[in-house]
Amino acid sequence: MKIFTILVAKIIILIGKILKRGSVLPGNIALRIDKNILSKLEMPKIVIAVTGSSGKGSTTSLIANSLRDLNYKVTHNISGSNLNTGILTTILEDTTITGKVKTDAVVVECDERFAKFVFPAIKPAFVVVTNITRDQPPRQGNFDIVYNEIKKAITNDMTLVLNADDPYLQKFALSFDKIVYYSVDKNEYSSKEQLFQNLNLIYCPRCNTKLDYKYLHFENIGYYECKNCHLKHPDSKFEVTDINYNECEIKINKNNVKIPFPMLFAIYNTLAAYSVLSLIGIDENKVTELINNNTKPNVKQYNAINWDNRTVYVLNNKNENSTTFNHSLLLLDRDKDAKTVIIGWKEISRRYKFNDLSWLYDIDFEILNRHKIENLVCVGVQRYDIATRLKIADLDINKIKCFETLEEATKFLKCSTKENIYAILNFDYVDPFTKLIKEEEND
Amino acid sequence: MIKIAHLYYDLMNLYGDNGNIKALKQALESQGVKTKIDYLSVNDEIDFDDYDLFYIGPGTFNNEKIVLNYLFKYRESIKKAFYDKKFFLITGNALEMFGQRIIDGDNEIEGIGILDFTATKQAHNIVSEVYARCEFLESESLVLGFKNQDSTLDTKEKLFLEIIRGDGINKETQNEGIISKNFIGTYMLGPILVRNPDLLILLTHKLIDSKYENFDYKPFNLEFEIKAHDEYIKLYFDPNWE
Numbered sequence: 200m201k202i203f204t205i206l207v208a209k210i211i212i213l214i215g216k217i218l219k220r221g222s223v224l225p226g227n228i229a230l231r232i233d234k235n236i237l238s239k240l241e242m243p244k245i246v247i248a249v250t251g252s253s254g255k256g257s258t259t260s261l262i263a264n265s266l267r268d269l270n271y272k273v274t275h276n277i278s279g280s281n282l283n284t285g286i287l288t289t290i291l292e293d294t295t296i297t298g299k300v301k302t303d304a305v306v307v308e309c310d311e312r313f314a315k316f317v318f319p320a321i322k323p324a325f326v327v328v329t330n331i332t333r334d335q336p337p338r339q340g341n342f343d344i345v346y347n348e349i350k351k352a353i354t355n356d357m358t359l360v361l362n363a364d365d366p367y368l369q370k371f372a373l374s375f376d377k378i379v380y381y382s383v384d385k386n387e388y389s390s391k392e393q394l395f396q397n398l399n400l401i402y403c404p405r406c407n408t409k410l411d412y413k414y415l416h417f418e419n420i421g422y423y424e425c426k427n428c429h430l431k432h433p434d435s436k437f438e439v440t441d442i443n444y445n446e447c448e449i450k451i452n453k454n455n456v457k458i459p460f461p462m463l464f465a466i467y468n469t470l471a472a473y474s475v476l477s478l479i480g481i482d483e484n485k486v487t488e489l490i491n492n493n494t495k496p497n498v499k500q501y502n503a504i505n506w507d508n509r510t511v512y513v514l515n516n517k518n519e520n521s522t523t524f525n526h527s528l529l530l531l532d533r534d535k536d537a538k539t540v541i542i543g544w545k546e547i548s549r550r551y552k553f554n555d556l557s558w559l560y561d562i563d564f565e566i567l568n569r570h571k572i573e574n575l576v577c578v579g580v581q582r583y584d585i586a587t588r589l590k591i592a593d594l595d596i597n598k599i600k601c602f603e604t605l606e607e608a609t610k611f612l613k614c615s616t617k618e619n620i621y622a623i624l625n626f627d628y629v630d631p632f633t634k635l636i637k638e639e640e641n642d
Numbered sequence: 643m644i645k646i647a648h649l650y651y652d653l654m655n656l657y658g659d660n661g662n663i664k665a666l667k668q669a670l671e672s673q674g675v676k677t678k679i680d681y682l683s684v685n686d687e688i689d690f691d692d693y694d695l696f697y698i699g700p701g702t703f704n705n706e707k708i709v710l711n712y713l714f715k716y717r718e719s720i721k722k723a724f725y726d727k728k729f730f731l732i733t734g735n736a737l738e739m740f741g742q743r744i745i746d747g748d749n750e751i752e753g754i755g756i757l758d759f760t761a762t763k764q765a766h767n768i769v770s771e772v773y774a775r776c777e778f779l780e781s782e783s784l785v786l787g788f789k790n791q792d793s794t795l796d797t798k799e800k801l802f803l804e805i806i807r808g809d810g811i812n813k814e815t816q817n818e819g820i821i822s823k824n825f826i827g828t829y830m831l832g833p834i835l836v837r838n839p840d841l842l843i844l845l846t847h848k849l850i851d852s853k854y855e856n857f858d859y860k861p862f863n864l865e866f867e868i869k870a871h872d873e874y875i876k877l878y879f880d881p882n883w884e
Contacts, residue, residue: 333656336790340767341656343702397655407708409652409685521658553771554878555788557831560658580877583870587836590866591664599866 201239201298204232208291223280226287237287238320240294245271245304246321247475250314250349251329252342253523254468255281257459257497258327259308261472265489269481272302281308283316290321311345314352325478326353327360327471331367332399332418332522335548337555342399346370360474362467363435364420366410367400372433381474382435383466386442388533389414389421395525397561405430417463417529418522437474439466444533447496454487457494460501464526469494499629501530506636507613511620513633518547518625521561527623528566537571539616541608541632542585543578544625556584564592573618575599578608579628609635643676644849647693650709651681654701657790659733661833663697665867666731669846672863675854684712690719693728694849700734700831703746703763703792710739710751717754724756729849730825733834735792737761737820737827744793757822759797767792772808772830773879774818779840784875786837787830795820803828807879824848837874839867 208229215222229236245266249259256277263275276289286307293302309317311331318326328349331342339345346367353359353375361368363380372378383389391414398419401410408427415421424431441450444461451473458465469490476486502513514530516523531538547554567575567589575598577585582601590596602608605628612620622632648663663679670677682688690696701709713720724730730740738744738761744751746763753761768791773784785803794812801811803819810816811829820827826845828834835842843862850857 336657337769337788340790340792341702343704397658397660398652401652402708409683553769553788554874555771555790555831556837557657557659557661557788557790557833560661560833560836562658580873581870583866583873586866587870588661591661591668591836593664593668596863596866601866 200233202296204229204236205291205294205296205298207232212292223284223288225291226284229287229291230284239298240290241299242305242321243300243303245479246323247325248307248309248318248323249327250309250311252332252334254329254464255308257468258329258471259306261493262475263306264493265476266304268489268492271304273304273306274302275306276308281310282313286317312348314349318352323357325360325475326357327475328368329471330365333561334520336558337551363433364416366419366423370404373405379478380433380435381437381470383416383439385414388442389416394566395563403428403430418525437470439470452483454483456487457491459494459497462501462526462530502633506640509619511622511636513622513629515626515629516623518544519558521558524562524623528563531621532566537573537618539574539618539620540572541576541578541620541622543628545579545627559588564589567594572598574616576608577601578605605631605635609639613639643678644670644853645693646679646695646697648679648681649696649698650683652683653705653709654699654736656700657831659699659831659833662835665835665842669842669862673850673860675850688716690716690723695729695731697731698736700736706735713739713754720754721756724823724825727824732827734829734831738793757799759795759799761793761795763793768809770808772805774803774805776803778802778844781840783840785841786871786874787832787834789829790831791829837871839864839871
């Protein structure tokens with residue numbers, strides 16, 4: 200039965216390759232023939248899984264590419280195929296007909312809702328849960344529902360690798376013992392002041408007393424303790440002590456490690472990859488070298504473009520995920536000069552027939568009140584919804600400009616503004632906007 | 643001055659629904675009415691006599707249970723405020739806490755009991771885009787909203803929204819929006835007072851009229867809100883949809 204299932208899947212994979220069409224179909228068919236096929240495959244010694252609301256793709260890519268540099272053969276699913284069928288298809292490609300995975304390591308990025316189907320079957324030694332944040336409310340409901348789904352995937356033989364700065368992830372510590380932590384120490388960008396309003400958890404996950412913070416990095420991320428039951432930020436094995444955003448370099452356990460772009464979430468992704476690579480037994484000096492060799496600017500996430508004697512920061516965000524937008528606002532908050540901000544998207548979501556906009560009110564646009572903003576440019580079909588959101592944040596309505604198309608908005612930026620620009624865009628506007636401003640430059 | 647109590651703001655804070663209160667404050671202030679919002683939670687002593695409007699938004703079930711425990715302490719004060727016709731705006735699953743009971747599988751949780759309904763938690767959230775007609779609006783304008791509803795309500799209370807697309811307050815009805823004295827409760831998200839300028843104006847009028855006689859109203863500055871609402875209907879509402 201096992202051999203038959205693998206054979207069928209492999210034939211479909213082969214046909215897909217001839218037709219130059221990759222898909223999740225082989226995994227899908229294999230699961231229909233034998234729903235337990237994934238657990239029947241013989242895994243290599245190294246199996247690593249990463250899940251969470253964001254950062255899965257960057258973290259797994261860095262781990263997989265670093266392992267390849269050590270001449271390991273690596274099975275790694277690319278973003279977009281992170282459900283059980285996609286993961287199974289990827290693994291079956293590297294499996295012998297008798298069900299033995301031929302590579303040295305399996306590195307899996309897994310959707311939060313599907314981890315319960317995948318982890319028990321592939322038994323990862325290390326599981327990273329990057330974060331559990333507000334994300335796709337129509338699909339996910341809320342973060343507690345996501346937490347409960349991930350929890351179903353974890354067994355006591357897996358070691359969790361978690362961000363100690365995130366009190367929400369301490370929920371796992373109430374149920375599991377094998378946890379290794381990473382964290383970012385107090386630094387010049389941390390503060391005592393809470394900039395964000397809509398926080399997932401600021402009450403102790405054990406006793407529901409309000410947490411005290413020594414310092415905060417972002418949202419509810421920082422150094423917390425509970426005065427009632429004494430739950431507190433756990434000690435971490437991997438710690439960032441210095442951040443140099445200008446050079447895109449951080450210190451992890453005294454090693455100088457590169458980050459792809461100067462934003463806090465890039466630090467956490469790199470730190471998670473560093474932690475996992477160290478935990479599987481690679482010397483930390485070697486890990487540093489591997490990460491540095493595999494860290495390149497990622498202009499799809501963050502692009503600082505010289506334009507018209509100033510800088511345009513093009514920032515990738517995910518609609519329906521307020522935390523990604525808050526990270527962009529955190530970056531903007533480091534810049535004290537006058538600026539223009541442009542916000543927009545092509546579509547709210549490609550996933551559903553309906554449109555939810557409530558997540559716009561989970562984003563802390565109120566932070567913009569701390570800044571001298573020359574223009575607030577709202578662009579796209581929902582431009583007036585964005586304008587309304589900014590108005591509700593008590594921003595000056597005279598600074599708000601609405602444009603239906605990116606072309607009109609870009610013309611306005613070119614002709615009527617002089618200062619640096621923060622383009623806080625959904626991913627579907629990042630490429631078109633970048634292309635347009637580059638064309639304007641060449642005019 | 644109008645005083646608003648945003649209750650359990652740090653526990654019941656899902657789906658950006660606190661936008662309702664920010665919008666209400668702006669609308670009141672645009673009329674020259676001084677408005678104060680107090681953010682109160684489990685560590686605060688709440689004086690229900692001191693406020694004109696109480697707001698609670700949606701939260702996780704876990705947080706809802708924490709909050710319900712604290713609300714019991716104020717049961718008599720809440721009843722008094724309700725019969726004194728103070729305003730309540732209660733959205734999302736926060737509404738459940740004001741009924742007789744919440745049924746969650748085999749468990750039954752007692753509600754604070756000022757309204758006549760039973761809430762039943764559902765295995766899957768009811769998610770839909772909602773268009774409704776509101777009997778209190780003079781215009782034909784549709785009320786827009788979104789649902790991410792984790793329970794249904796069996797209720798005999800008056801419902802003031804007739805849903806023409808999307809889900810009602812339970813599976814048997816196409817109605818939504820509880821109104822009882824000055825208590826307004828709905829599962830509809832949006833935030834509804836932001837996405838529906840007509841509803842915002844209506845509530846602002848009611849609040850001001852309850853405090854001041856012969857108030858001299860100025861025009862509301864809701865240009866973006868109205869455009870957002872109308873564009874949305876134009877883009878997505880298909881009157882022939884079955």
